[in-house]
Amino acid sequence: MSDTEITASLPAPLAARVISASLADGRATIVLDVAGLDENTRGEAERTVRDTVGGRPDVEDVRVILTAERRTRRIVAVGSGKGGVGKSTLTANLAIALKRLGHSVGLVDADIYGPSQPTILGNRGQKPEVSGKKLVPVPNRWDVPVLSMGHLVEEGAAVAWRGPMAGNALTQLIDAEWGAIDTLLVDLPPGTGDVQLTMLQKFKPSGAVLVSTPQDLALIDAARAGSLFDHAGVPVIGLVENMSGYICPHCGEVSDPFGSGGVEQAAERLELPFLGRIPLALGIREASDAGTPPAARDGGQGSELAAPFEAVAAEVSRWLGANA
Numbered sequence: 001m002s003d004t005e006i007t008a009s010l011p012a013p014l015a016a017r018v019i020s021a022s023l024a025d026g027r028a029t030i031v032l033d034v035a036g037l038d039e040n041t042r043g044e045a046e047r048t049v050r051d052t053v054g055g056r057p058d059v060e061d062v063r064v065i066l067t068a069e070r071r072t073r074r075i076v077a078v079g080s081g082k083g084g085v086g087k088s089t090l091t092a093n094l095a096i097a098l099k100r101l102g103h104s105v106g107l108v109d110a111d112i113y114g115p116s117q118p119t120i121l122g123n124r125g126q127k128p129e130v131s132g133k134k135l136v137p138v139p140n141r142w143d144v145p146v147l148s149m150g151h152l153v154e155e156g157a158a159v160a161w162r163g164p165m166a167g168n169a170l171t172q173l174i175d176a177e178w179g180a181i182d183t184l185l186v187d188l189p190p191g192t193g194d195v196q197l198t199m200l201q202k203f204k205p206s207g208a209v210l211v212s213t214p215q216d217l218a219l220i221d222a223a224r225a226g227s228l229f230d231h232a233g234v235p236v237i238g239l240v241e242n243m244s245g246y247i248c249p250h251c252g253e254v255s256d257p258f259g260s261g262g263v264e265q266a267a268e269r270l271e272l273p274f275l276g277r278i279p280l281a282l283g284i285r286e287a288s289d290a291g292t293p294p295a296a297r298d299g300g301q302g303s304e305l306a307a308p309f310e311a312v313a314a315e316v317s318r319w320l321g322a323n324a
């Protein structure tokens with residue numbers, strides 16, 4: 001049984017509090033974040049973990065370690081100047097690649113008007129549980145819990161919402177029962193509207209990643225989004241070029257329908273770091289539609305396309321380490 005399976009066997013509110021879980025020689029060791037829970041609830045949580053994990057055939061002994069150490073959770077916003085540049089695709093794959101690098105990652109799909117994470121992460125139709133007054137993020141098989149408007153309302157229902165409603169919705173998603181998650185990636189809606197402002201004013205991100213295609217128009221908008229973060233005092237971790245270079249699925253030849261290298265040049269001009277480029281590949285689109293992100297490398301569609309996402313994740317991980 002893997003760490004992920006141990007965590008997944010627990011009820012969602014407890015799974016969200018698992019800091020680490022391991023199994024060696026029949027002994028399962030689970031470290032649980034109990035910050036904010038009273039004595040009774042802590043005891044109950046420990047019993048539930050002991051009973052659930054201990055009931056599995058490959059487990060002979062269960063050790064539960066409770067810790068209430070205050071952990072600081074960092075928000076990393078992923079933004080773009082315009083829609084359709086692949087921000088949601090990058091966020092999902094970045095989250096999974098960061099998880100594989102050892103970060104404890106959660107994902108908020110703040111793209112309230114067009115939530116796509118439930119599709120990309122393959123958990124459409126699942127509803128988050130509620131613990132107290134807080135939402136409990138929806139688990140998935142890559143151990144990257146996620147909260148999205150797409151899990152809460154019917155498709156398209158939020159389209160007519162005005163700014164304050166959208167801002168409140170975002171607050172509920174971020175101020176949820178994130179338990180032991182230390183890095184929260186927030187997939188922002190494109191542009192520089194109300195949701196982005198709420199985000200910056202209320203939950204100041206530690207840093208932001210900007211995604212753009214190499215086209216001039218997208219780059220101009222990306223620069224605008226960059227200056228929004230700049231004005232709010234949120235450091236831009238760097239720029240990612242998506243859809244740069246089309247890999248022909250038949251012959252493997254690479255062509256550049258949207259140009260290439262434009263984002264790297266723009267990063268240089270804006271004096272911002274360049275984090276890497278993701279090719280335009282049919283496999284990435286198919287994997288996103290199928291709910292099997294390539295970065296998971298789980299044999300799903302397009303897993304050979306994990307490397308470019310992993311390279312970006314390595315840069316972000318370095319930034320997180322250097323700015324701890």
Ligand SMILES: Nc1ncnc2c1ncn2[C@@H]1O[C@H](COP(=O)(O)OP(=O)(O)OP(=O)(O)O)[C@@H](O)[C@H]1O
Binds near residue numbers: 242
């Ligand atoms: N590198 C890529 N190669 C092929 N298809 C891609 C790539 N990146 C994204 N796509 C596809 O492009 C479409 C838009 O991507 P995505 O939803 O991630 O963009 P977005 O910027 O989040 O858009 P929006 O802000 O409008 O939600 C999707 O169908 C996605 O599968």
